[in-house]
Amino acid sequence: MKAIVIIFAFTIVTVLGSGLTDEQKEKLKQYKESCIAESGVDPTVVENAKKGEIDVNDEKLACFLNCIVKKIGIINANGDIDWEVARAKAPSSLSQEQIERIQTNCQNVAGSGCQKGANLVKCFKENKSSVLH
Template sequence: MKYFVVFAICLVAVQALTDEQKEKLKKHRSECLAESKAVEEQVDKLKTGDFTNENEDLKKYTLCLMVKSELMTKDGKFKKDVALAKVPNAADKPTVEKLIDACLANKGSTPQQNAWNYVKCYHEKDPKHSILI
């Protein structure tokens, strides 16, 4: 079943994005790299599912992307309604919702940890459809 949740990071199925969306994601990535002070090489490793370099700067980066993509508030609350509204095929929404719910179950003690836990979980559960930008 093909579906995607655009989360700029975030987590997206890049093949389904328009050129405009891709440009917006590049801009968010650049802004979040600067704001978080994350090491670009470590951010690049996240794309392949390498979450071994867990550190505060990477956590800040994931939160920044989630916030800029309007999928999370600055205080770490996930906007499930926004995420589900971005699913293009209504038939896919129940599957996406289950995946979101599963990934929201692992709460962190900070907004950054919430974002990190969510992004990591989503990638682990569906690496084919999630690419960290």
């Protein structure tokens, strides 16, 4: 199955790789635009995050990231991480073992409000790098 990816919109793509269909790219673009509007984050901050400059102390960026992972379905309405969704949306470039390692390392991510989504994105990003090296 083609991946929509584990983390969040464009940064998810940057972190976990490409391989998205045009339809998936369009959906991610819609999520990005919607979450920028909902969170009030500066689009420049979002572009910097795309380059890997993720400031988890930026509340608006944290809310943007949280919004994205919720829209993708990785964090459900109750604020819990849905690992079945995350695993199903993992890119085909990751092996089951790599996905399991990321899940093991990120399953206890905590945070209240928007911070949980931001912490999850940060954990995915950090662990994605470690499983591919």
